[in-house]
Amino acid sequence: MxxxxxxxxxxxxxxxxxxxxxxxxxxxxxxxxxxxxxxxxxxxxxxxxxxxxxxxxxxxxxxxxxxxxxxxxxxxxxxxxxxxxxxxxxxxxxxxxxxxxxxxxxxxxxxEALRKRERPFAEPLTPATVPAIERLSYKGAYKGVTDLLTKYLWPEWAFHLTRAAAAIGLPPNGVTAIGTVLCIVATVAFWHGWFWTGLATGLVFMVLDTVDGKLARCTITSSKLGNAWDHGIDLVHPPIWWWAWATGCAAYGRALSDEAFWWVIGTMLFGYVAQRLIEGAFIVRFGMHIHVWEKFDSDFRLVTARRNPNMVILFAGLLVGRPDWGIVAVAAWTAASLVVHLWRLFQATAAKRRGAAVVSWLA
Missing domain, CATH: 3.90.550 (Spore Coat Polysaccharide Biosynthesis Protein SpsA; Chain A)
Structure with a gap:
């Protein structure tokens, strides 16, 4: 056709x-x-x-x-x-x-692309309606199923940064480039035990990680390079951050024992990769993200062991002066999240074998 x-x-x-x-x-x-x-x-x-x-x-x-x-x-x-x-x-x-x-x-x-049921906007375009339409456009670019920080903490910050970037003509790849530098700075800070500096830098990077995608969708300037760059950084940096944090605990004065260090690193790396593979397997087998199958899955996506929820755990540990407790808690939560994802994959597979329809609750 x-x-x-x-x-x-x-x-x-x-x-x-x-x-x-x-x-x-x-x-x-x-x-x-x-x-x-x-x-x-x-x-x-x-x-x-x-x-x-x-x-x-x-x-x-x-x-x-x-x-x-x-x-x-x-x-x-x-x-x-x-x-x-x-x-x-x-x-x-x-x-x-x-x-x-x-x-x-x-x-x-x-x-389906943004994993939500929505009522797309269609509004009269006049100078008076531009602010409202830009907000609707930005809101429409948001994933309906995401983590608690992206959903609740910084949408307003990211909206104003997205408008500012569009106003000065900064392309999405420019935002991604700035974010990449900040991501590296945060990694170095974590490695040396400068956790507050790393968290502050990481927070700005995480907000910009939202801005570049929203800017690309709102200005219709998505590109294969930008998509690969953005998703590549997103995929690679989290386990590097956790490794850097675990290493930095020694410089901070709360070193993990050798046994605890390798248990933490091994659990996080295995859990991170395994969860990604489970998500991919679910998409291949059922044609949708695991996080949109049932309401439980969408709710669990708010807190599952991805970067942003893990950063909340690390922040909590640092608040009480125990970054070592924070990284151990992240490892434990990664293992728990892996069990939940694996169980949901088994449940969906069993449901399909029984002849039940495995479809998104948002459909």
């Missing part, structure tokens, strides 16, 4: 995340693989700003319109119906025979 073309209808000089609406739609089309000259067309009303989820959703649904307050925001039509569709869109009407999806419908749609 030939991919459709994404065609802007009308004009709107109002800028969103530093872009005109036409440029934003062009970037969406490129990112989502729309054709320059497709077999059908998706018409985009430039009087409105919309979540890219809508164009991804509409791409495979010809004869469908997305409306806001009855006004067409997006319409997918056959190529020969383009002129009539544009006329209808300019008149604020839906062409006859089109199925209609109301953007304000509370039911929303499932965004």
């Amino acid at each position: 030939t991919s459709p073309s994404l065609i802007p209808v009308g004009d709107n000089p109002t800028r969103l995340w530093g872009m005109t609406n036409a440029e934003r739609v062009r970037r969406i089309g490129v990112a989502q693989g729309y054709a320059a000259d497709g077999g059908s067309v998706v018409l985009a009303n430039m009087g409105y700003a919309f979540d890219p989820v809508w164009t991804a959703h509409l791409k495979s649904r010809p004869g469908t319109a997305v409306t806001r307050g009855g006004v067409p925001v997006l319409i997918h039509l056959a190529a020969g119906e383009r002129a009539a569709g544009e006329a209808a869109m300019r008149a604020g009407t839906v062409p006859a025979g089109c199925a209609v999806i109301e953007a304000e419908d509370e039911a929303g749609i499932l965004n």
Whole structure:
């Protein structure tokens, strides 16, 4: 099936995340693989700003319109119906025979990529509505299932940093580069037992680790390089941090015994790799992340032994002057989280063998 073309209808000089609406739609089309000259067309009303989820959703649904307050925001039509569709869109009407999806419908749609059910935005774009739309755009880029710090502590900080980066034209890879330097600085600080310095530097890095992805999604500037760089850093640095922290306990004056040190390092490395493999196996076998299977899994993702929850444990240990207790607790929690993930994989496998449907509770 030939991919459709994404065609802007009308004009709107109002800028969103530093872009005109036409440029934003062009970037969406490129990112989502729309054709320059497709077999059908998706018409985009430039009087409105919309979540890219809508164009991804509409791409495979010809004869469908997305409306806001009855006004067409997006319409997918056959190529020969383009002129009539544009006329209808300019008149604020839906062409006859089109199925209609109301953007304000509370039911929303499932965004599997971000692991959440949502109601994507579609709003009139004027200078007065830009702040609200940018906030909606930023919120739409957030994963629905994530850890407690990303979900509750710094969304507002990251939002303002994302707006500032877009305003000065700093690309997502620029944010990732700054974060990479801070990640290395935090590692060195942990290694030397400068735990408060490392935590403060690490906190800024963790916030920027949120900002680069949100900036890429909001400005539609994701790239293969940026994605590989960001995810590569995310994948590699946590066990290095834990090793550096365990080593730094000696410089801090709370050295682990040799036996305890290697028990901690071995448990964390094995647990970290094994959990990643379990998550990958779950995706391959069931076509979804383990964290979106049932509500328990989404709730457990808030605190499972990933970097951010582990940093909370280390912070708590440092508060009482026992960074050694903190790293031992991280190792213990890593082992406990591994058991939970392994058990959930076994449960899902058993359910599928019984003939039960293994689907996301968010679907």
